[in-house]
Amino acid sequence: xxxxxxxxxxxxxxxxxxxxxxxxxxxxxxxxxxxxxxxxxxxxxxxxxxxxxxxxxxxxxxxxxxxxxxxxxxxxxxxxxxxxxxxxxxxxxxxxxxxxxxxxxxxxxxxxxxxxxxxxxxxxxxxxxxxxxxxxxxxxxxxxxxxxxxxxxxxxxxxxxxxxxxxxxxxxxxxxxxxxxxxxxxxxxxxxxxxxxxxxxxxxxxxxxxxxxxxxxxxxxxxxxxxxxxxxxxxxxxxxxxxxxxxxxxxxxxxxxxxxxxxxxxxxxxxxxxxxxxxxxxxxxxxxxxxxxxxxxxxxxxxxxxxxxxxxxxxxxxxxxxxxxxxxxxxxxxxxxxxxxxxxxxxxxxxxxxxxxxxxxxxxxxxxxxxxxxxxxxxxxxxxxxxxxxxxxxxxx
Amino acid sequence: xxxxxxxxxxxxxxxxxxxxxxxxxxxxxxxxxxxxxxxxxxxxxxxxxxxxxxxxxxxxxxxxxxxxxxxxxxxxxxxxxxxxxxxxxxxxxxxxxxxxxxxxxxxxxxxxxxxxxxxxxxxxxxxxxxxxxxxxxxxxxxxxxxxxxxxxxxxxxxxxxxxxxxxxxxxxxxxxxxxxxxxxxxxxxxxxxxxxxxxxxxxxxxxxxxxxxxxxxxxxxxxxxxxxxxxxxxxxxxxxxxxxxxxxxxxxxxxxxxxxxxxxxxxxxxxxxxxxxxxxxxxxxxxxxxxxxxxxxxxxxxxxxxxxxxxxxxxxxxxxxxxxxxxxxxxxxxxxxxxxxxxxxxxxxxxxxxxxxxxxxxxxxxxxxxxxxxxxxxxxxxxxxxxxxxxxxxxxx
Numbered sequence: 001x002x003x004x005x006x007x008x009x010x011x012x013x014x015x016x017x018x019x020x021x022x023x024x025x026x027x028x029x030x031x032x033x034x035x036x037x038x039x040x041x042x043x044x045x046x047x048x049x050x051x052x053x054x055x056x057x058x059x060x061x062x063x064x065x066x067x068x069x070x071x072x073x074x075x076x077x078x079x080x081x082x083x084x085x086x087x088x089x090x091x092x093x094x095x096x097x098x099x100x101x102x103x104x105x106x107x108x109x110x111x112x113x114x115x116x117x118x119x120x121x122x123x124x125x126x127x128x129x130x131x132x133x134x135x136x137x138x139x140x141x142x143x144x145x146x147x148x149x150x151x152x153x154x155x156x157x158x159x160x161x162x163x164x165x166x167x168x169x170x171x172x173x174x175x176x177x178x179x180x181x182x183x184x185x186x187x188x189x190x191x192x193x194x195x196x197x198x199x200x201x202x203x204x205x206x207x208x209x210x211x212x213x214x215x216x217x218x219x220x221x222x223x224x225x226x227x228x229x230x231x232x233x234x235x236x237x238x239x240x241x242x243x244x245x246x247x248x249x250x251x252x253x254x255x256x257x258x259x260x261x262x263x264x265x266x267x268x269x270x271x272x273x274x275x276x277x278x279x280x281x282x283x284x285x286x287x288x289x290x291x292x293x294x295x296x297x298x299x300x301x302x303x304x305x306x307x308x309x310x311x312x313x314x315x316x317x318x319x320x321x322x323x324x325x326x327x328x329x330x331x332x333x334x335x336x337x338x339x340x341x342x343x344x345x346x347x348x349x350x351x352x353x354x355x356x357x358x359x360x361x362x363x364x365x366x367x368x369x370x371x372x373x374x375x376x377x378x379x380x381x382x383x384x385x386x387x388x389x390x391x392x393x394x395x396x397x
Numbered sequence: 398x399x400x401x402x403x404x405x406x407x408x409x410x411x412x413x414x415x416x417x418x419x420x421x422x423x424x425x426x427x428x429x430x431x432x433x434x435x436x437x438x439x440x441x442x443x444x445x446x447x448x449x450x451x452x453x454x455x456x457x458x459x460x461x462x463x464x465x466x467x468x469x470x471x472x473x474x475x476x477x478x479x480x481x482x483x484x485x486x487x488x489x490x491x492x493x494x495x496x497x498x499x500x501x502x503x504x505x506x507x508x509x510x511x512x513x514x515x516x517x518x519x520x521x522x523x524x525x526x527x528x529x530x531x532x533x534x535x536x537x538x539x540x541x542x543x544x545x546x547x548x549x550x551x552x553x554x555x556x557x558x559x560x561x562x563x564x565x566x567x568x569x570x571x572x573x574x575x576x577x578x579x580x581x582x583x584x585x586x587x588x589x590x591x592x593x594x595x596x597x598x599x600x601x602x603x604x605x606x607x608x609x610x611x612x613x614x615x616x617x618x619x620x621x622x623x624x625x626x627x628x629x630x631x632x633x634x635x636x637x638x639x640x641x642x643x644x645x646x647x648x649x650x651x652x653x654x655x656x657x658x659x660x661x662x663x664x665x666x667x668x669x670x671x672x673x674x675x676x677x678x679x680x681x682x683x684x685x686x687x688x689x690x691x692x693x694x695x696x697x698x699x700x701x702x703x704x705x706x707x708x709x710x711x712x713x714x715x716x717x718x719x720x721x722x723x724x725x726x727x728x729x730x731x732x733x734x735x736x737x738x739x740x741x742x743x744x745x746x747x748x749x750x751x752x753x754x755x756x757x758x759x760x761x762x763x764x765x766x767x768x769x770x771x772x773x774x775x776x777x778x779x780x781x782x783x784x785x786x787x788x789x790x791x792x793x794x
Contacts, residue, residue, distance in 0.1 A: 080661055190621055218765055219766040219767040220651035222766060233636065237633070370616040
């Protein structure tokens with residue numbers, strides 16, 4: 001078995017890796033993401049699995065009984081900009097390897113087992129995380145999805161057409177009709193897991209907020225400091241406040257994306273737009289975190305003679321995975337630890353859509369993810385495959 | 398006379414004004430800048446002036462004796478991104494109007510009077526302020542100038558070719574051989590002038606420094622705040638420190654341009670690059686300002702587990718305009734106030750090149766410049782034309 005996983009991992013990891021940074025830019029429907037997807041389809045086909053696709057391009061490859069509901073496991077093949085090798089692909093490769101292991105053991109599933117890959121989970125191209133699963137679950141309307149644009153103005157509709165896919169087919173997915181249970185294996189992302197494998201309890205509430213800081217463009221060399229209305233200063237104070245408030249609340253707050261107007265070296269900016277990513281253990285904590293950051297931003301804007309507007313671009317409530325399924329997994333895995341995560345996943349979308357859903361995490365020794373330095377030890381990856389095989393055997397027996 | 402200035406001003410101001418913002422984007426050799434230049438050439442030709450151009454496209458239109466050294470006055474027609482109407486064009490239009498006024502008075506210059514327009518003074522397209530005057534004065538080598546690139550990767554060489562100009566002609570300018578004296582009229586830019594018209598004493602030293610803050614990309618939702626190496630925090634603290642230190646030093650410090658990697662909402666950045674524009678009354682103050690800002694940046698980087706590197710992209714020493722010429726202008730202008738400026742100008746380049754140079758400033762009631770809100774009152778503009786005519790009459794008598 002271990003040879004199989006290692007070979008699969010080596011093959012997939014090579015696809016689209018930047019030779020300089022070691023990272024990936026597998027945005028949805030890009031050349032590198034399509035290459036990874038083609039590799040996945042080849043792997044499924046060579047195993048004799050029945051590969052099914054829906055209109056937006058989510059894939060499930062079935063093993064076992066050809067009809068009826070079953071257990072689907074898998075993850076995604078796209079990446080954030082300059083992402084690492086594990087986030088997404090580990091779940092897909094582990095699913096293939098677990099199926100190989102069960103077959104090698106002579107296991108015969110009594111319900112179908114599906115290996116899935118869901119498109120544009122990171123939202124790195126079209127700005128909508130879990131795009132494929134949201135459309136599949138019917139929580140994102142096809143017309144809204146198709147109108148999404150990437151940073152160069154290409155719509156999802158255009159991207160699908162360019163990939164030879166008819167946009168008219170985008171909508172709620174028949175694949176989900178057969179998804180009796182969903183289990184996603186994923187690399188853990190925050191140093192919270194000290195055992196090789198754990199089971200998810202919940203996904204933290206998550207908000208993306210756009211802060212627009214408005215000021216007055218002016219000459220950087222001549223304008224007296226006291227005459228300025230510099231939105232960069234208001235932003236800078238807000239970024240520091242967000243960090244401090246998140247620490248106080250045991251939460252997370254990040255300003256990782258910025259846009260400056262006119263962005264000239266010799267000009268006091270007229271506007272700074274900054275996106276806050278905030279997550280916390282409960283909606284109450286998330287709300288009060290945002291209130292605290294917004295209050296400090298407004299106070300500083302008053303001092304700077306600038307303005308600040310806060311727009312919630314998306315706010316996701318907590319996802320509590322069903323306790324019965326969670327405890328069943330922890331049980332067959334000999335009391336594996338149970339822990340929450342701050343990261344969104346397709347598993348959260350499917351769980352919200354009413355599909356009994358669970359997640360397995362594989363230990364991440366540094367907590368680094370969304371980075372080329374993202375890593376899990378091979379022994380832990382193999383423990384993850386073993387755990388997934390054990391869970392599938394229990395759920396499909 | 399006043400009709401002439403107002404009509405000229407109305408005509409030129411209309412060229413390339415954005416109907417929404419009221420601002421201008423007249424980068425060098427762009428369509429709008431070329432239109433303004435064509436208007437200028439038409440105006441000179443219709444007055445019977447002898448329009449001469451050098452290899453990079455600087456223009457001087459001569460009146461009076463057809464040979465020998467004379468007095469050149471003028472400014473530039475390009476703008477910063479989203480700039481205002483006055484910075485540059487006021488000096489060009491005032492020069493035309495002053496010549497009109499002197500002719501109407503029947504004045505006969507004993508030396509040539511030239512009306513000049515110098516290209517890409519702002520450096521908003523190719524990143525090099527005073528590009529035209531630097532090349533003309535021989536302080537910027539033609540091969541370096543021609544290799545400069547705009548934000549889309551177009552070189553100056555390409556831009557000139559596209560404009561029908563042979564790049565081989567770029568180099569030290571014969572126009573300067575006839576420039577016995579240079580006088581630039583410019584809108585004042587910092588609320589420092591309370592009379593309608595003033596005379597420049599000096600241009601402050603000016604540095605552009607690139608700060609590169611390095612950290613570690615990571616997942617914004619899962620990475621514990623205490624596990625992060627977030628260069629955005631180091632940058633934010635540095636931006637606030639720059640503001641504070643500039644206030645303490647009576648200087649100017651601005652972070653107006655930023656680049657974030659990977660610039661994703663859900664990613665702790667791996668790198669933030671920020672450009673500091675710093676100016677002060679003396680090189681000593683500028684040096685100690687940079688030391689203070691760099692020290693605070695380094696201290697914060699230590700706390701954040703990030704790195705900071707500072708690269709000087711350009712540092713210009715003080716320009717002291719010759720005292721004799723300065724006092725002569727102030728004298729004929731009935732004791733007009735004498736004041737320094739924090740802004741760079743072609744006048745500084747020509748002065749450094751050994752050409753006796755002076756500047757006149759027209760009052761700016763708000764100090765706003767490099768912005769669509771940049772403004773001078775019409776009465777002050779007319780006072781500027783009168784002052785310039787008086788100065789030309791004195792220098793060319």
